[in-house]
Amino acid sequence: xxxxxxxxxxxxxxxxxxxxxxxxxxxxxxxxxxxxxxxxxxxxxxxxxxxxxxxxxxxxxxxxxxxxxxxxxxxxxxxxxxxxxxxxxxxxxxxxxxxxxxxxxxxxxxxxx
Amino acid sequence: xxxxxxxxxxxxxxxxxxxxxxxxxxxxxxxxxxxxxxxxxxxxxxxxxxxxxxxxxxxxxxxxxxxxxxxxxxxxxxxxxxxxxxxxxxxxxxxxxxxxxxxxxxxxxxxxxx
Numbered sequence: 001x002x003x004x005x006x007x008x009x010x011x012x013x014x015x016x017x018x019x020x021x022x023x024x025x026x027x028x029x030x031x032x033x034x035x036x037x038x039x040x041x042x043x044x045x046x047x048x049x050x051x052x053x054x055x056x057x058x059x060x061x062x063x064x065x066x067x068x069x070x071x072x073x074x075x076x077x078x079x080x081x082x083x084x085x086x087x088x089x090x091x092x093x094x095x096x097x098x099x100x101x102x103x104x105x106x107x108x109x110x111x112x113x
Numbered sequence: 114x115x116x117x118x119x120x121x122x123x124x125x126x127x128x129x130x131x132x133x134x135x136x137x138x139x140x141x142x143x144x145x146x147x148x149x150x151x152x153x154x155x156x157x158x159x160x161x162x163x164x165x166x167x168x169x170x171x172x173x174x175x176x177x178x179x180x181x182x183x184x185x186x187x188x189x190x191x192x193x194x195x196x197x198x199x200x201x202x203x204x205x206x207x208x209x210x211x212x213x214x215x216x217x218x219x220x221x222x223x224x225x226x227x
Contacts, residue, residue, distance in 0.1 A: 102158070
């Protein structure tokens, strides 16, 4: 039973470019969460999605960031016109419908030059 | 402001010692989860506690949820070098069936020396 998968594991972008991070939840999980981890700050919630719906995006910056979880395919976190402050580890987590036990992927480490 | 405070922030001990780490809040949580994270990897779920006063054991690890569901502790008996890692607690807000975001503490970095 494969766990949560994220790709790429490492992503390097120059300022102004776009970053696209992918997350495939565990089999049978229809709820996806994105978190960002900065050194010394811990994991911070960004957005919560179900298939084709954004449930809670209160932790996501209103500009340059967007997320989707289409009917088919992985969830995507997109960061447009990246800046150095976007450098961080981005984690995706998924859960089943009835329990809030969230299982995390290995993360994507974004470095903005 | 951090909703969950973990202490100590760093802990360095010798193999075979016992230790306890704490996770405290002024907020009530419907459930609380403990994770361990190693460098370059994602957090790995260790346990979920749901009921106030609940105690769960996982081999040498004992987890306790406070009676008021505001705090939790993790006790490790006879620590081993393989226990080294960042221990994170995370709470699910007490909002009934929202089942949404987790609030994380900053973690306790545990190092166990052979």
